[in-house]
Amino acid sequence: MYAQFGYQRSPWRTHSCVPRRVSTRRLCALRRRAPLLLVLALASLFAACSPAPPARKTIAIITPSHDNPFFKAEADAAAARAGELGYLTTVNSHDDDAHRQDELIDVAVANRASAIVLDNAGADATVAALRKAKAAGIPCFLIDREINATGVAVAQIVSNNYQGAQLGGQEFVRLMGEKGSYLELLGRESDNNAQIRTRGFHDVIDRYPGLILAGQQSANWSQTEGFQKMETMIQAHHGVKGVIAGNDTMALGARAALEAAGLDKVIVVGFDGSPDAIAAVGRGALEATVLQPASVIARLAVEEVHKFLTTGATGAPEKQSIDCELVTPANAAEFGLFGRK
Amino acid sequence: MRAHFGELSRALLAVVLVGGIFAWISPAFLTSANLTILVKHVAINAILGIGMTFVILSGGIDLSVGAIVGLAGMVAGGLIHHGLVFRGWGVVVYQHTWLVVAAALATGLAVGLVNGLLVSRLSVAPFIATLGTLYMARGAALLSSGGATFPDLGGRPELGNTGLPVLGAGTFASIPLPIWIMLGFALVAAVVAARTPFGRRVYAVGGNERAAELSGVRVRGIKTAVYAISGFCAAAVGLIIAAELGAAHPATGETFELNAIAAVVLGGTSLSGGRGSIGGTIVGALVIGELADGLVLAGVSEFWQFVIRGLVIVLAVVVDQLQPRRS
């Protein structure tokens, strides 16, 4: 039996550690020492990174990936306000991975953070992690996205996506002159905000029978996909007068595709109010976008953390909704990084 | 080694079949404008697939191409926007567009070289080596701008760095430049793979590394070279995408590596190395591109697009497996 299933090393492999040339010999030596080197390297890395033991109170700030300027602005604003109020901060990203988020919350609990400011990775997937933090006596303040539970977080401060989408929808109707066919780019369809935004758009636009939805595709919040999908969609739908997109990056991708096809007159409206988009609105590349006051929300959350830690209450209801603002060429100059200047 | 007619014709059959179905569903599919757009979209995946074909022929895999796409775009974007900043001297040097392009391509080549050296000199498994550089290149792309997009890559005439968008939006003989670039890459790569000593050695290394070494092939050199080629191709794609969008976003290119691998495999190249062709990869990329655009034209929802794309890939490979093989 052992003969049949016996492990036989391939002879070619067997000799792989026989020094064939000097370089390989060095490599073998390096391999033996590798664990030690690794430990040293990691140790020095930790030494460089780890903060001094907290003398002051720490706020853990956790958001989705900072490759999106929206989340970066949010995290930066929260950290800046916390600094002004005399707190230390740790800033981390969960990359929309609920498991990673859970780990980061565990770390915050272990490090005895005073509070957590969180832009969460899933309305349901987050609840259990927050209960854990609450049980450990750490208050949590949610920003930008809600969860499907109340009484777990101290505050849930979100921008009113539905109201914002209605604002965008009304401006789109006005720009279209209440008639004509248009295309829609959806965000990632599994994302709650993508659904709320498209509902907000359509609750306004669908009241005008002259406006016809010619095509609808998801471009997964991505500029590249927005570009390629728009290039293809305009092949099937000629005479399109406008494009409404679930976020600014897709809107900018669509605009590039329309320009390449010589369709400069098509109206494009986005959502988010990212700095790129505001600049684009300013020079007329986008007709309008809706600004989510991410910086405002983040600052507000940190202020409520401060109030809660000093007085034991925020003085505000758990669910708070902050209105979005419409950005048009007329007022683009008044806006900065996800907020009024 | 030579594009086996049987394998190629099967893949071509898939192109015609899928194309036929979409032409029937959507009248816009078979218009020349749409086909031009389609091939322009295919160019992205095809150029990545060309580099990937060399790597896979040699018996490896390159997972870092998507990240290189992002990084190369960011290098171009950063140079156009900020130039090269020499902090100590307070000097900022802006490059001419050609230098920007060269720097982006050199970045891809460099990441590819790192892959190649990891695989050939340090014997790191290709999957792991390129997974590592995937993360490093993506991280570098994010760091280069702090996560932000470099918008408006039009450049400024007074700095002499205008013209990059032409790479994406320009045409020659009324065919978009990305298609010409793809054709150029494909032609060169097909000749190199089939009819040069280098190409033959790539096949030999993938077919039997030890026999290749005993035939005087410098196996490590070949392995290093294929990853460098792949990195170069990925950088070219990064430039094309940045040029098309007129913007460079650090997350560009995520999961592109999977599409490229799918194109290579659909084109009949064996994942275990030594067997396959560039022509096959181009055809494979065409099938994937037809699906992506055809389903959009047909108005199929994103979720079904995923299912259908997966089905076609699996089906094509299964059909390929069922063919009797000469051995």
Place this chain on the structure above:
Amino acid sequence: MTDLPILEARGVGKTFPGTQALDSVDFAIYPGKVHALVGENGAGKSTLVKILAGIETPTTGTLLESGRPIRLESTRDADRFGIGVIHQELNLLPDLSVAENIFVGHELRRYGVLVDRAGQRRVTRGLMARLDHPIPPDTLVGSLPLGRRQLVEIAKALARRVRVLMMDEPTSALSAAEVEVLFRVVRELTAAGVAVVYISHRMQELLRLADDVTVLRDGRVVGRAAAGEIDAGWIVARMTGRAAEAHPRETAASSDKPPVLRAGEIELRAGEIVGLYGLMGAGRTELLESLIGLRSSQDPVWLDGARIDRLDTAGRIRRGLAMVSEDRQRSGLVPTLPLGANITLAALRRLARAGYLSARTEDRAAAAQIADLGIRAAGPRVPITALSGGNQQKAVIARCLLTSPKVLLMDQPTRGIDVGAKEEIYRLMRRLATQGMAILFATSEIAEVRDVADRILVMARGRIAAAVTAAQATDEALVAAAGGGAA
């Protein structure tokens, strides 16, 4: 021979596609006796052992256990009858400990489910003490030198309480002291009534230990005798199947010219064929691989007056060295390339014009080699895998010849190919030598080395043990030298 044989093969034959490995072999094993099995590599010894161990099933014939016919469908069956094997290629798991290796698949249990590690360690300690090598039971097998590993393999068989123990060259990696321990253990086993089958190339060892000797050649039994009635000469004559006479060729080399290849004790002159004779594991392959640069060499290597041991393989090939490897499938052929591309692989640089390989030039070069070496194939575009072993081997040789080497290294050039093809390859080697090429080839067949070589180097345990001209060589002296210098 009053007892009934504990295990017996009657008229056993085994056919593999293309070869008859065994042909109606009778073989009987008696309790308390050592039965030696001898023959050249490929004579069928290992196949016979595999049949008796249930690894292979015979095509014809029957097996009997104590007179009753039995079927051995798997090693599990053989295990049930108390048949154990120590294989030549050790079947040990390098990442497991000595104790774990000894009990792999037969773990001692506690409560029926848990592995009784303490018990395994205790038994292992006892076994290793019995073998005079108290290796700690928790030592990783991969960290042991080859000789010790062989002892672990022996301990593994002892742990099974076997009734029949078959040992395939158990001493090939053992030192003289370790061999003595092994012999003592074998005697203990036979005293306890265990039947032992013993395969070895070392004549002196065989004659000391064995009660009976059976000689196999080309899958048939060609001699059988009690060990007391015969000597080494008797065995060798039957192994090689001929009277000890050779017909050496007129050498084309002249000894007044400087050698074209020089490395340590090895000197090769243009036009000379040198045979490297030795048993499996003697270090022939390692020597040839160090010459071509696949592994490092201690001695400097000189080719045509230039030192080449600092060059890599590709560099040495460019200087005029070429090698036909032992294992076509593993390191000779590129199975994914057609015949023509396999032939031209080493000469691409020369065939390319300005970096371009024209299909016509390439096909023409390949076709010329195909015709010259008499490779039987429809043309350069056929898949290499469709060719017979002999023709594949010729394709590998053709690849080497296209680089116009000054020195050709060949590792067992006729391994696994039929008799007709063997003759063709011998003729080719002689022709190449006559044209001025120097050839160094390794083999484990005495007839081959004496027929083809001008001079013979005998290797044993990684060193050149003897050097003789073909005219001076005798079968017996070669076998003795290869067996470890005992003669």
